[in-house]
Amino acid sequence: MVLTGVKLRIYPNQTQRLHIKLNFGYNRFVWNQMLNMLIKRHENNPQAPLPNAFALNNLLPALKAEYPWLKAAESTSLQATNHGLIIAYQRFFQSRHGFPKFKSRKFPKQSYQSRMGIRLIDEQHLKLPKLGIVRFSGRQISGKIKNVTIRFSATGKFYAVLLVDTEIKQLAKTDKKVGIDLGVADLVITSDGIKHPTIRFDKQLAQKKHYWEKRLARRRRQAQQVMAWEKHNHELVTRELSDFRNYQQAKRMVAKYAEKIANQRSNYLHHLTKQLVTQYDVIKIEDLKTKNLLKNHQLARAIANQAWRALRAQLEYKCEWYGKQLITVNPRKTSQICSNCHYDCGKHALDIREWTCPSCGINHDRDINAAKNILSA
Numbered sequence: 433m434v435l436t437g438v439k440l441r442i443y444p445n446q447t448q449r450l451h452i453k454l455n456f457g458y459n460r461f462v463w464n465q466m467l468n469m470l471i472k473r474h475e476n477n478p479q480a481p482l483p484n485a486f487a488l489n490n491l492l493p494a495l496k497a498e499y500p501w502l503k504a505a506e507s508t509s510l511q512a513t514n515h516g517l518i519i520a521y522q523r524f525f526q527s528r529h530g531f532p533k534f535k536s537r538k539f540p541k542q543s544y545q546s547r548m549g550i551r552l553i554d555e556q557h558l559k560l561p562k563l564g565i566v567r568f569s570g571r572q573i574s575g576k577i578k579n580v581t582i583r584f585s586a587t588g589k590f591y592a593v594l595l596v597d598t599e600i601k602q603l604a605k606t607d608k609k610v611g612i613d614l615g616v617a618d619l620v621i622t623s624d625g626i627k628h629p630t631i632r633f634d635k636q637l638a639q640k641k642h643y644w645e646k647r648l649a650r651r652r653r654q655a656q657q658v659m660a661w662e663k664h665n666h667e668l669v670t671r672e673l674s675d676f677r678n679y680q681q682a683k684r685m686v687a688k689y690a691e692k693i694a695n696q697r698s699n700y701l702h703h704l705t706k707q708l709v710t711q712y713d714v715i716k717i718e719d720l721k722t723k724n725l726l727k728n729h730q731l732a733r734a735i736a737n738q739a740w741r742a743l744r745a746q747l748e749y750k751c752e753w754y755g756k757q758l759i760t761v762n763p764r765k766t767s768q769i770c771s772n773c774h775y776d777c778g779k780h781a782l783d784i785r786e787w788t789c790p791s792c793g794i795n796h797d798r799d800i801n802a803a804k805n806i807l808s809a
Contacts (some may be wrong), residue, residue, distance in 0.1 A: 459544040546748070633697050
C-alpha cells in the first residue's frame with residue numbers, strides 16, 4: 433500500500449463556492465493570528481523551545497470564543513493549517529527554508545485541507561465536509577481516502593486533491609539497465625541511442641500569451657491612473673485593482689495560458705517517465721545542479737523549460753512504486769570521456785555535438801556517449 437495524490441476538478445454550486453471561499457478566509461485568518469503569536473513569543477523569549485501543532489490546536493477554542501464566526505469553519509482544516517504553519521516555522525530554525533509569510537486574500541491561489549468526513553459517493557460525486565455532495569471529473573479513485581485539499585486556481589477553477597492509500601501493482605521485470613543524459617535540444621537521451629525530443633510548449637503558446645500580457649500591462653496602468661485620480665480628488669469610494677473587470681479578465685487569460693503550458697509539460701513528463709520505468713529495471717541519471725546551470729543567461733530559459741527536477745522527482749517515486757531502482761551519478765566529465773576506451777578527450781564546447789576519440793578512433797554522439805558513461809559509472 434502506498435500513498436498517492438489524485439487531483440480532481442470539482443464543480444461546486446453557488447452555495448458551496450461561498451462556503452469554500454469563506455473557509456479560505458477562516459484558515460487564512462488562523463494562519464496569520466498564529467504566526468503573529470509565534471513572532472511575539474519569540475521576541476519576548478528567544479530561548480523558549482519551539483512549540484508543536486498540539487500547542488497551537490489548544491489555542492483554537494479561545495480563538496473561536498473571541499471570534500465566534502470561526503465556529504463555522506471546517507474544524508480539521510484549522511488543525512491542518514496549524515500543522516503546516518509549525519512545519520514551516522521549524523524549518524526556518526533548521527536553516528532549510530525562509531521564514532513563513534503572512535497570507536493575503538489577494539493571492540490568486542487559495543487552499544485548505546480537510547482530514548475527516550470525505551467519502552466517494554459514485555464515479556462522479558464526492559462528499560466533502562461542510563460542503564456536501566460535489567460533482568467531479570477526473571481519474572477513478574480506488575483505496576482509502578486520507579485527506580483532501582480544496583484548491584482555487586488563478587484561472588477560477590476548483591480542485592480537490594485527494595491523498596489516497598491504495599495498492600499499486602508491480603511492473604514486470606525486464607532485466608534491463610539504462611543510463612540517461614538530460615539535455616536541452618533533446619530532453620532525455622538514453623544509452624541505447626534513443627532520443628526523446630524537447631517540446632517547447634511555452635513557444636507554442638507564446639504568441640497568445642504575449643497578446644494578453646500586453647493587455648494586462650496596459651489595463652493595470654490605466655487602472656492605476658484611475659485610482660490615482662480618485663485619490664487626488666478625495667473620492668468617497670476608492671477602488672482597488674480587483675474592482676476593474678477588464679484588468680481581472682486579462683489576468684485570468686494570462687494565468688490560463690500559463691496553466692495550459694504547465695499542464696502540457698507535466699503530461700509529457702508523466703508519459704515519458706512511465707515509459708522509462710516500464711522498460712527498464714535500473715535507471716541511472718545524472719545528478720545535475722540546475723541552480724548553477726541557470727547562471728548561463730543564454731540557456732536559462734531553455735533549461736528552466738526542461739523541468740529536469742520534476743522529471744527526476746517523478747522517476748524517484750515511480751521507481752519506488754513499481755519496484756524499480758533509480759541511481760544518481762556525478763555528471764563530471766561524462767561528455768568528454770570516451771565510453772569505449774575511457775580516454776579523456778578534454779572539454780568540448782556546447783556547439784560540438786559529435787567528436788572522434790583520438791585514442792580508439794570511434795566517432796561519438798556527444799549525448800549518447802554521456803549516457804553510456806552514466807550507465808557504466
